[in-house]
Amino acid sequence: MNILINTLVLGIMYILASLGFAFIFNMLGTINLAHGALYMVGAYLCYYLCAMAGVNQWIAMVIAAIVLAGVGLLLEKVMFRPFLTNFDRIVMISVGLITIGQTIANILTGNKAMVIPSYGSGLTKIAGTSISNERLVTFGVGLVLLLAALYIVNYTALGRQMEAVSQDRLGAALQGININRVSAIVCAIGIALAAVAGCFMGAYLGLSSNMGDTMNLRILMLVMLAGAGSMNGILITGTVMGFLDTIFPLYFAGNAGSAIPIAIVVVLLLIKPEGFFGHELKM
Amino acid sequence: MSENILEIKNLKVMFGKSIAIHDISLKVPKGGIVTVIGSNGAGKSTTLNAMMSIVKKTAGTVFFNGEDITNEPTQNIVQKGIALAPEGRHLFPYLTVQKNLILGATQRKDKDGIARDMEFVFELFPILKDRLKQKAGTMSGGQQQMLAIARALMADPKLLCLDEPSLGLAPVVIDDIGEKIREINKTRGTSILLVEQNVHLAFGTAQYCYALQVGNVVAEGTTEAIRSDDVVKRAYFGG
Numbered sequence: 001m002n003i004l005i006n007t008l009v010l011g012i013m014y015i016l017a018s019l020g021f022a023f024i025f026n027m028l029g030t031i032n033l034a035h036g037a038l039y040m041v042g043a044y045l046c047y048y049l050c051a052m053a054g055v056n057q058w059i060a061m062v063i064a065a066i067v068l069a070g071v072g073l074l075l076e077k078v079m080f081r082p083f084l085t086n087f088d089r090i091v092m093i094s095v096g097l098i099t100i101g102q103t104i105a106n107i108l109t110g111n112k113a114m115v116i117p118s119y120g121s122g123l124t125k126i127a128g129t130s131i132s133n134e135r136l137v138t139f140g141v142g143l144v145l146l147l148a149a150l151y152i153v154n155y156t157a158l159g160r161q162m163e164a165v166s167q168d169r170l171g172a173a174l175q176g177i178n179i180n181r182v183s184a185i186v187c188a189i190g191i192a193l194a195a196v197a198g199c200f201m202g203a204y205l206g207l208s209s210n211m212g213d214t215m216n217l218r219i220l221m222l223v224m225l226a227g228a229g230s231m232n233g234i235l236i237t238g239t240v241m242g243f244l245d246t247i248f249p250l251y252f253a254g255n256a257g258s259a260i261p262i263a264i265v266v267v268l269l270l271i272k273p274e275g276f277f278g279h280e281l282k283m
Numbered sequence: 284m285s286e287n288i289l290e291i292k293n294l295k296v297m298f299g300k301s302i303a304i305h306d307i308s309l310k311v312p313k314g315g316i317v318t319v320i321g322s323n324g325a326g327k328s329t330t331l332n333a334m335m336s337i338v339k340k341t342a343g344t345v346f347f348n349g350e351d352i353t354n355e356p357t358q359n360i361v362q363k364g365i366a367l368a369p370e371g372r373h374l375f376p377y378l379t380v381q382k383n384l385i386l387g388a389t390q391r392k393d394k395d396g397i398a399r400d401m402e403f404v405f406e407l408f409p410i411l412k413d414r415l416k417q418k419a420g421t422m423s424g425g426q427q428q429m430l431a432i433a434r435a436l437m438a439d440p441k442l443l444c445l446d447e448p449s450l451g452l453a454p455v456v457i458d459d460i461g462e463k464i465r466e467i468n469k470t471r472g473t474s475i476l477l478v479e480q481n482v483h484l485a486f487g488t489a490q491y492c493y494a495l496q497v498g499n500v501v502a503e504g505t506t507e508a509i510r511s512d513d514v515v516k517r518a519y520f521g522g
Contacts, residue, residue: 157389164375164386171373173337176361176390176438229377 001129003246009135009204011242012142017197018219018234019149020072020190026166026229027186028080030087033094035194036216037101042068042195043202043211044105047116057117061199065192072191076184098212105209116203138200145193146235152189153231162186166229218245221265227275236277241265287346288313288442288474289334289365294343296326296333303329305498307343311442311476316468318477318485318506320515321495327478328370330495331446335360335367347442362390366440370447370478372431376420380411383419383430387437396439403471404433407463425456429463436467442474443467449481457481461488486510 021035042064049060083089119141120133153159161182164172173179201211222241226233244264249257268276289311296304304326311317321327332338334345336357344353352360366387375383384404388397405412408429414422419430428448435443445464449457461484468475479485485492485506492509494502502514509515 160378160382160386161389163378163382167375167377168373170337170369171375172386173357174335174361174367174369174373175386175434176358177386178356178358 001127002131003250005131005135005139006246007239007243009139009142009242010245011239012139012146013197013201013204014215014218014222014241015234015238016142016145017194017215018222018238019146020187020192020194021219022223022226022231022234023162023186023190024080025223027162027183028084030080030084030090031220032075032080033091033216034075034097034101035191035219036212036214037094037098038068038071038191038212039194039198039201039215040105040207040209040212041071041101041198043116043198043207044108045195046199047114047202047207048108050117051114057119057199057203060116061196064199065195068195069188069192072187072189073184075191076180076187080183080187081180101212102209105207109207109209114207116199116207119200119203134203138204142197142200145196149189149193150231158182158185217262221262224269225265225275227278230275230277233275233277286313287311288348289476290346291330291334292344292346294330294333294345295341296329296338297341298338302498304333307495307498307500309493309500309503311474312491314468314472314474315491316464316475316477316489317491317493318479318489319493319495320479320482320485322480324497325495326498327480327495328446331367331369331444331476331478334444335365358390361438361440364439364441365444366435366438366442367444367446368428368431368435368448370450372427374419374427374430374434377418379416380419380422380430381415383434384411384437387434388439390438397437400437400439404436407436407466408433424451425453425459428452428456428460432460432463432467436471436473440473442476444476444478446478447480448477449479449484457484460484464488 017039021032024030024032045067046057046060046064049055049063050057079090079093118134120137122133123130124133124136153162161172161177164175164177165179165182169179218241222234222237225237241261244261248260252260287310291307291309294304294307307326307330309319319327319330329338333340336355340353344351346352347363347365352363375386384401391397410426411430411433414426419427422430432445432448448460452460464475464477465488467473477485477489489506492504492506493500494509494515502509502512504512
């Protein structure tokens with residue numbers, strides 16, 4: 001039971017963090033290497049709002065999400081839009097952002113252990129097992145955000161326009177879709193979701209300046225496994241990834257616990273380099 | 284208001300240092316069908332893409348209904364009433380026929396009008412109604428071209444631009460497309476700018492014709508006049 005709930009909590013956080021990355025990947029055709037760093041910045045911002053300004057952790061999360069959404073708008077304007085055809089430059093800017101973010105986080109954290117105040121206290125008994133409320137709340141909020149994102153993608157005009165832009169940019173422009181505006185909204189939503197995931201994970205596992213790297217690795221694996229253009233695939237691979245990351249550390253000490261899931265993903269990608277749920281299979 | 288729905292004056296487009304369009308001027312009268320013919324690299328598609336602000340204009344002006352739209356972004360041009368079914372169709376292959384059509388009406392708010400135009404395109408191309416839930420990318424070339432034209436019509440354009448609708452299609456299907464183009468023009472009064480390499484389709488459909496060669500207009504006139512023009516004959520019929 002605990003394994004199940006841990007799988008679900010980790011899985012849904014991975015999915016939330018990955019959604020924005022996948023949106024940007026599908027729509028702009030470029031990868032946002034700084035996505036993990038932004039996830040970390042969201043978590044740190046939330047922590048400092050709680051610790052320094054004494055803000056309630058929920059309000060701090062909302063503020064962090066809004067600020068990071070603003071960062072998303074800015075990045076779309078200064079990084080993605082002008083350099084869309086210049087992948088090298090986007091990578092250089094991303095790596096610069098990661099370095100700056102991590103260095104600042106390092107200076108702030110030092111070797112202190114910092115944790116965002118818990119998003120739920122106490123235990124609930126479900127089917128004979130005690131489960132911390134924090135996990136239930138994390139899972140619940142994550143699920144609501146995820147369903148909201150799925151609703152937007154599948155049932156709204158914005159979602160339809162996102163699909164159109166990701167499938168054919170020229171075709172989309174000729175239908176009168178304002179590509180820049182759609183891209184900006186998507187960057188804002190995607191990066192805000194990463195910030196929310198950062199806040200929850202910062203409460204769950206604590207803060208560290210390299211938490212973004214760990215998440216970046218998960219995000220990349222997840223999106224590659226799912227395949228380009230697949231939203232539903234991310235839901236499945238995210239859950240699988242959460243499961244692998246829950247189960248292996250239980251049986252293998254130290255780094256082996258995190259290395260083995262990565263090895264499994266590498267093997268899966270060797271078998272199916274185009275991913276499991278991409279467009280090629282949907283047709 | 285002017286009697287020309289579209290007027291392109293002295294358009295020039297450069298890609299880096301190479302000239303794609305040297306100097307092109309053309310007019311489309313209200314309710315008319317005008318065709319632009321020319322071989323590969325003559326600048327036909329570039330003219331349309333520059334008009335739609337998809338590619339940058341180096342010089343020149345574009346008037347639509349007497350209004351200067353030279354520097355408008357693409358979405359505003361669509362909203363004002365120009366729709367382009369581009370070369371290579373550029374459909375959304377993993378979306379259904381229905382969603383492709385709805386996306387064509389992105390800039391419109393009039394629900395009733397959208398529903399009416401949906402009915403109109405189904406009457407025009409009945410096959411699309413049967414394939415409503417099918418993914419666009421899984422249809423045949425001819426059906427995809429019909430969908431591309433239908434999607435452009437969903438914007439309720441005053442000027443419909445078609446870029447090489449005959450590309451890759453069987454002669455029978457091309458004849459069919461030509462008939463539909465005339466039908467759209469007749470029943471809706473939509474002005475049409477048809478860019479074609481297939482002179483058979485172009486001459487069979489249009490009233491007025493421009494012939495392009497390496498970024499310049501080399502001949503223009505009524506289709507009958509152009510058909511017998513020496514320059515065009517040499518370029519296209521090997522005369």
